[in-house]
Amino acid sequence: MSESAAIPKQNVHLAMRVNGEPAEVSFAPYKTLLEVLREDLNLPGTKHGCELGECGACAVLLDGQPVLSCLVLGLECEGREVVTVEGLTCEGKLHPLQDAFADLGAAQCGYCTPGILVTAKALLDRCPQPTREQVKEALSGNLCRCTGYLQIFEAVEAAILASPPPVVVRTDASVKPNGKPHAKRNGEARS
Ligand code: FES
Numbered sequence: 001m002s003e004s005a006a007i008p009k010q011n012v013h014l015a016m017r018v019n020g021e022p023a024e025v026s027f028a029p030y031k032t033l034l035e036v037l038r039e040d041l042n043l044p045g046t047k048h049g050c051e052l053g054e055c056g057a058c059a060v061l062l063d064g065q066p067v068l069s070c071l072v073l074g075l076e077c078e079g080r081e082v083v084t085v086e087g088l089t090c091e092g093k094l095h096p097l098q099d100a101f102a103d104l105g106a107a108q109c110g111y112c113t114p115g116i117l118v119t120a121k122a123l124l125d126r127c128p129q130p131t132r133e134q135v136k137e138a139l140s141g142n143l144c145r146c147t148g149y150l151q152i153f154e155a156v157e158a159a160i161l162a163s164p165p166p167v168v169v170r171t172d173a174s175v176k177p178n179g180k181p182h183a184k185r186n187g188e189a190r191s
Pocket residue numbers: 047048049050051052053054055056057058059068069070071
């Protein structure tokens with residue numbers, strides 16, 4: 001197709017929340033979320049890796065779930081909540097995961113680190129006390145060429161220890177308001 005016959009690509013304009021703040025952005029409609037973050041929202045913490053969905057370097061949280069931003073169109077993010085590695089700090093303080101990664105040598109060249117940090121954060125948000133196997137499983141899509149992974153797993157575990165214990169709120173009917181379980185009725189299985 002000649003250049004003059006090329007379909008004009010008009011920018012789209014949309015609003016989303018990025019790292020807890022409202023953001024409005026205009027960009028070419030073919031851009032991935034990765035490109036929009038880096039090129040249009042000036043958030044270069046999220047890394048370009050393979051751009052094929054294979055390395056995990058571009059991971060961000062979309063509505064709390066880790067996604068590969070190289071595989072998500074920016075257009076799909078209208079009205080949605082995006083968290084990048086830049087959004088992990090809170091009131092100027094590093095997230096416990098960031099502290100642990102720095103202290104334990106889990107970030108070496110650092111290229112994989114933003115994707116691993118946000119993926120680990122998503123894990124700890126849904127499962128505050130994961131086992132080593134659960135950590136490995138959650139990070140299995142994030143490739144690291146430097147560390148051999150052991151320091152990464154240890155850093156996630158150190159961050160768990162450094163975080164306040166989760167508050168468990170039981171709302172099921174087997175617990176009375178005073179926190180004691182209801183007496184079992186005849187024939188009810190013990191759990
Ligand atoms: S850059 Fe997205 S998975 Fe590699």
